[in-house]
Amino acid sequence: MKKGFYILALTLIIFAVIAVFPIQTLAQKDQIKIPVLVYHYFAKGSKEAQECNSFAVVDIQNFEKQMEYLYKNNFKTLTMEELYKFLKGEYIPPKKAIVITMDDGYKNNITLAYPVLKKYGFKACIFVIGKFLISKNTSNEFEYLSLEDTLKYTDVFEFGSHTYDMHRLLNGMPILLQANMLDIIFDFVNNQVLINSPYFAYPFGAYDERVIEVLKSFNYKLAFTTKKGYVTSSTDLYEIPRFTISQKTTFDQFIKIVNGEYPDIYVHNPGHKTSKEKQHVKTLTEKKTKQTLLQKRG
Structure with a gap:
């Protein structure tokens, strides 16, 4: 009798654990907020940064x-694959998880940022513009990375796509939004020959449903925007928000961002789109910045 009672009790406990554990795991997953940081250019000092006259x-x-x-506060940098698995519900990251990205693929990402990341054992992803990987590079650190660079620094960096040649503006608007489907597909094919990566960052943060459909058809796993906000379990794979870190970002702001205390401006909504007016202002600012940067650096 007692033996039967113990078996019944043990069975009930096992069922209770099975029933409760998925709920606890789900609750834990839903509470996670992962900051994705995006950097662009690096300067050797504050004076050089000021001379660059760049917002980024x-x-x-x-x-x-x-x-x-x-490093001192025990943060762990996630790889692109780890972030993807989190969003697919296949991985629960550590409490202090963060993702570091860099857009455009400038040489100073390697000459300046690489040694710092390696020192602390951190990983990052650089989204490169394919055309510039095979263009003539100089010793100027504000030039672009070479294709050879993408093969040499994989101990710290992985490399994603920023299109082959659609990081451009036409009449003040991102060309990616104006190009026809065949041109977009042709661009993506060219870039995949150079950078065979399933991770993508939208040039100027601009995208629409057409671009997302092409990304899906090319089996891209993740696509990154420039909208501010945290990655959560409900974040869309093709509308991942990021926090831009610049010289104007104070250290206190940085601490709040990485600790999940910054105002979460962007909450994913399938119907959410950046207005054309706001996008127009944003891209014009980017264009002016790049022109100034290139003039300053030669």
Whole structure:
């Protein structure tokens, strides 16, 4: 009798554990907020950063301070695959998880940022413009990375796509939004020959449903925007928000961002789209910045 009672009790406990554990796991997953950071250019010091006149530059001393904070506070940088598995419900990241990305693929990502990331054992993803990987590069750190660079620094960096030749503006608007489907497909094919990666960042943060459909047809797993917000379990795979880190980002702001305390401006909504007016202003600012940067650096 007692033996039967114990078996029944044990059976009930097992069923209770099976029933409760998925709920607890789901609750834990739903509470996770992952900040994805995006950097662009790096400067050797504050003076050089000021001379760049770029809204997206960060001097390397500030970058070192930020990475040192992450290291001392036990943050873990996720790879693209780990982020993807989290969004697919196949992986629960550590409590202090963060993703570091860099857009455009400038040479100073390697010459300046790489040693800092390697020092602290961090990983990052650079989204490169394919055309510039095979163009003539100079010793100027504000030139673009070469194709050879993408093969040499894989101990720290993985490399994603920023299109082959659609990081451009036409009449002040991103060309990716104006191009026909055949041109977009042709561009994606060219870039996949150079960078066979399933991860993508929209040039100027601009995208529409057509672009998303092409990404899906090419089996891209993740696509990154420039909208501010945290990645959660409900974030759309093709509308991942990021926090832009620049010289204007104070250290206090950085700490709030990485600790999930920054106002979450963007919450995913399938119907959410950036207005054309706002996008127009944003892309014009980007164009002016790049022109100024190239003039300053030669």
